[in-house]
Amino acid sequence: MRPKGDILAFDFGASSGRCIAGRLEGDSLEVETLHRFENRPVRLNGRFHWDILALYREILEALIIHRRDFGGGILSLAVDTWGVDYGLIGKDGRLLSNPRHYRDVRTEGIPEKLFALVPENELYAAGGIQMMSINTVFQLFAEREENRELFESARALAMTPDLLNYFLTGKLRSELSIASTSALVDPRKRDWNRPLIRKLGYPEGLFTPIIKPGEELGPVSADVEAFTGLSGTRVFATCSHDTQSAIAAVPAEKEDFIYLSSGTWSLMGVETDEPVLSTRAAELRITNEIGAGGKISLLSNIMGLWLIQECKRIWDREGRVFDYSRLVEMAESELSFGTLINPMDQRFTAPENMPEEIRAAAAETRQEVPRKEGQIACCIFKSLALVYRRTMEGIEGLTGKKYPVIHIVGGGVRNRLLCRMAAQATGRPVVAGPAEATALGNIILQAAGQGLISDLAAGRRLVASAVKPERYEPGTRTGWDDDFRRFCRLYPE
Incomplete structure (x- = not known):
């Protein structure tokens, strides 16, 4: 017999986000939209940033809404977002700066500089990712050029969904699908491409252990429980890149x-x-x-x-x-x-x-x-x-x-x-x-991870x-x- 409760999908697109609750009833899946919100980047001094704390606040708001309206019976939750963007975590465990938007101009001219270290054909053979200046591999290069002191003070890189999972659980892990958007994963080995990372001069310690869709990260932190009134809510990895969750559905x-x-x-x-x-x-x-x-x-x-x-x-x-x-x-x-x-x-x-x-x-x-x-x-x-x-x-x-x-x-x-x-x-x-394919894929991958399907x-x-x-x-x-x-x-x- 399946346990009772909702599976929550937090799906963040580049312009809006949503929390959708999924319920498995026999051989059917019922879904209900719990919360919708805008995702609006912030322009500051000519630079574009994601308002990451506002997005985290929307997760907490949705959890509070679920507890108020449904009593908080949550089997699990998972987060998916757009690709390539990230935050850097410092040695004290805090976010070092507000994550930059992939449309920020800082990567203009960066690919050509990076190709002096790793030629374009070699970079493609290593990571298999379409050459776009927004790719994480170029953003990191730009980050190091722009503020080397901040870059060298980081102890971990967290792709956007991994960062939100970190806020929820205190655990730093790299989900495979979102990591693969970075151009720093070997698609043959399904793991970080350490030789490429070393050649680019990026600290290997930035890249946390890979986990696969359906793996459990753990419960939400005591702080999240105290704020939302929930207890025992588990966080799973889904295909954290929204495209891959959509394909799953x-x-x-x-x-x-x-x-x-x-x-x-x-x-x-x-x-x-x-x-x-x-x-x-x-x-x-x-x-x-x-x-x-x-x-x-x-x-x-x-x-x-x-x-x-x-x-x-x-x-x-x-x-x-x-x-x-x-x-x-x-x-x-x-x-x-x-x-x-x-x-x-x-x-x-x-x-x-x-x-x-x-x-x-x-x-x-x-x-x-x-x-x-x-x-x-x-x-x-x-x-x-x-x-x-x-x-x-x-x-x-x-x-x-x-x-x-x-x-x-x-x-x-x-x-x-x-x-x-x-x-x-x-x-x-x-x-x-379906229109809400990403959220549905998010939900079914959580369900598979728990053995519910x-x-x-x-x-x-x-x-x-x-x-x-x-x-x-x-x-x-x-x-x-x-x-x-x-x-x-x-x-x-």
Whole structure:
């Protein structure tokens, strides 16, 4: 008989967070949203930081809400977040400084400096991670250059979810999936790449023992118990990288599928048993992350809905306020608008004004410059769909397989236009849902760790029974092949 109680998933995205309670009832999984909140970075003296204590406060708030509304019957909790960012812990056990946001400018020009120590091809062969200046390996290099004294006073590095777990339990561990986003993990050995760490001159002691999804960290600290009124609440590691938790919840009927975790970032890939570290994989900007069950997630990081989120922020600031459903409607009314951008272009990482940056990109490539909000939205969605096709074809070339279906999970499934475009652009059926895949994956991995379900496959069956995904067929694909050829001419690999 299963013990009674809730499994809590704390899921922190780059712009918002949530606590979702999962309850296992027989062969079904029931979920309920307990708490939602914003995740707003702070700009201070031209630098971007995460408000990490505000995020920790939201965890405590959710625990208090659960105790008030449900009596506090919690079997376990786990935390997942975005990748690459971290905090440094000092010798006295305290956080040395507020964690920096991955969009902070401190890593500009850093990859080139690091490549003088470890050439780019060698770094890719060692960690298998797509070369992006936001990667932890580059952030640490920038940290050491910016403040060597602070860097050398650290005794431990804690990736963001590991840091929140440390606040909750007092235990410093490195969960495997989030560690793999750092580019400092050997994807073949599923452990820290000590030779690479030594070559870069990073102190080996910074890197705490690796734990796997489903392992128990321990109970919350006495301080947390005193503040929340809870007792005996256990903290587990899940796939602490939100992408990997989302992939764990893909309600796939068969093993061969392409997944697309659609949110601020779009992460598209497949599951494999072993990493692919070839020169061609590096050219395609493929990442080898480590997911549930030690599987390799062979994926590409795509800029994603950040593009429309930033446009909306600017329009809101200017007094032109539209919700996302209205922006999708406006895009649908401009489907004949043909201008395309390259969502992978670094110019879109952190521009001051995203609509103006998109207009500038159009002008520079001698395309029609979008003037209306609907034209910009349509341009973004079409361009993303075409990047999905190019990414799919690249991955299929690496694996030698043709995947029959694309599973889209995450908040992006609510954008029905983009889901339909993805099916049309790729020529593959799209199965969209669940929107809360990350939290569901978080929950089923905790359940597997406690022996409440047998394995990941059983967890995926639970998810499939709990949600009703929507299916999009490619249907009429008029013009999409021409658009793809034009996209590839405008933006060669």
